[in-house]
Amino acid sequence: MSERIDGVEVVECTRCPALCDARSQIVNGVGTTTPPILFVGEAPGATEDREGEPFVGRSGTVLNEALRNRGLARRDVRITNCVRCRPPENRDPHTDELANCREHLEREIDGVDPTVIVTLGRVPSEHLLERDVTVTNEAGDVIERRIGGEPRRIVICVHPAATLYDRSQEETFASAIDTAVSLVGGDVGGQARLGDF
Numbered sequence: 254m255s256e257r258i259d260g261v262e263v264v265e266c267t268r269c270p271a272l273c274d275a276r277s278q279i280v281n282g283v284g285t286t287t288p289p290i291l292f293v294g295e296a297p298g299a300t301e302d303r304e305g306e307p308f309v310g311r312s313g314t315v316l317n318e319a320l321r322n323r324g325l326a327r328r329d330v331r332i333t334n335c336v337r338c339r340p341p342e343n344r345d346p347h348t349d350e351l352a353n354c355r356e357h358l359e360r361e362i363d364g365v366d367p368t369v370i371v372t373l374g375r376v377p378s379e380h381l382l383e384r385d386v387t388v389t390n391e392a393g394d395v396i397e398r399r400i401g402g403e404p405r406r407i408v409i410c411v412h413p414a415a416t417l418y419d420r421s422q423e424e425t426f427a428s429a430i431d432t433a434v435s436l437v438g439g440d441v442g443g444q445a446r447l448g449d450f
């Protein structure tokens with residue numbers, strides 16, 4: 254198994270054979286290294302795999318707009334995934350793959366020390382909370398959980414793509430984002446602003 258880590262970035266990793274076969278590249282987290290909010294998604298999709306950045310497809314557009322509406326740019330926050338390599342056919346990551354990549358995610362969380370973590374969708378919510386989560390019912394809930402070495406505040410949120418397929422989820426998504434922003438309060442000042450997109 255070959256592996257190379259640079260800070261919170263995974264440069265080389267072959268822990269998951271099926272994902273290594275399917276990926277174009279490893280997709281690390283992006284954004285500030287001192288984030289008030291860390292968004293955690295499930296896994297790279299086709300666009301993310303091609304461009305090497307999380308949430309750059311249609312879901313990324315929804316997330317960007319939600320940030321922009323609250324006076325934030327992508328680089329004011331940090332965005333990452335539970336697994337850093339694209340699963341074939343866009344399937345969910347398998348349990349062993351989530352476990353394999355957990356160390357990388359925890360290293361990133363410990364390294365960037367976010368004030369709040371927002372889980373985007375069922376997979377990251379269940380992965381970080383280590384229980385079943387009904388995201389549509391629990392979105393906006395704030396839960397304290399020890400991750401790695403530290404207690405963390407987690408806000409459950411629906412996946413941005415849910416708002417594209419079900420308009421009724423727009424308010425649920427927006428409300429959860431508002432909760433996260435209100436938790437960090439003025440902790441976003443002095444960083445990048447509009448125009449950085």
Ligand code: SF4
Pocket residue numbers: 263266267268269270272273279336337338350353354357
């Ligand atoms: S998903 Fe994570 S653990 Fe698996 S090969 Fe990619 S970087 Fe390594």
